[in-house]
Amino acid sequence: KQEVTQIPAALSVPEGENLVLNCSFTDSAIYNLQWFRQDPGKGLTSLLLIQSSQREQTSGRLNASLDKSSGRSTLYIAASQPGDSATYLCAVSHSDSWGKLQFGAGTQVVVTP
């Protein structure tokens, strides 16, 4: 059974520092991996989608890497800003699962001015 783990559960950094968020999964037979952002009381906003054949995806200050063989993904956020404060979730899908996502519990990030 797939398990998705995110460490650390919470992270606080001063503005301007780079953020490194980790996601690990136990079953490497994934179809894709998505990173989401969730603000308090809100739904999820998709940040990056990495197909299983890809090693990384980039969007602006965000870069996500994927190492399927070791069951790991890392989300890098460069030059953090207070507006980056949120909970970040990773989720994986499997080819035989209609695209349903299995989520980690998230990393709660606070960027202090």
Place this chain on the structure above:
Amino acid sequence: GAGVSQSPRYKVAKRGQDVALRCDPISGHVSLFWYQQALGQGPEFLTYFQNEAQLDKSGLPSDRFFAERPEGSVSTLKIQRTQQEDSAVYLCASSLVGGHTEAFFGQGTRLTVV
């Protein structure tokens, strides 16, 4: 529509009451998912529709939970005889085709059973 819309945003139900939660997916999106999110946890899969067909309902916690999407667009998640453990945020997501494309989530319905 511009995004996935869910209603109501908040629902307080007395234990034993039936509730219905609505999801309007992005127009043209074939796939629709329901997830349940407990406080401090990631969302947990409940059920999946491709058009009007419910292809996977393995995540529904009990037979008190029922979902439908009769015309392949709007979906309703119904919970009968609500219990306190049903209190959670219920999230709806849609994606374009086949379920493996990017998923777009609504803002969720926060259900509190008292």
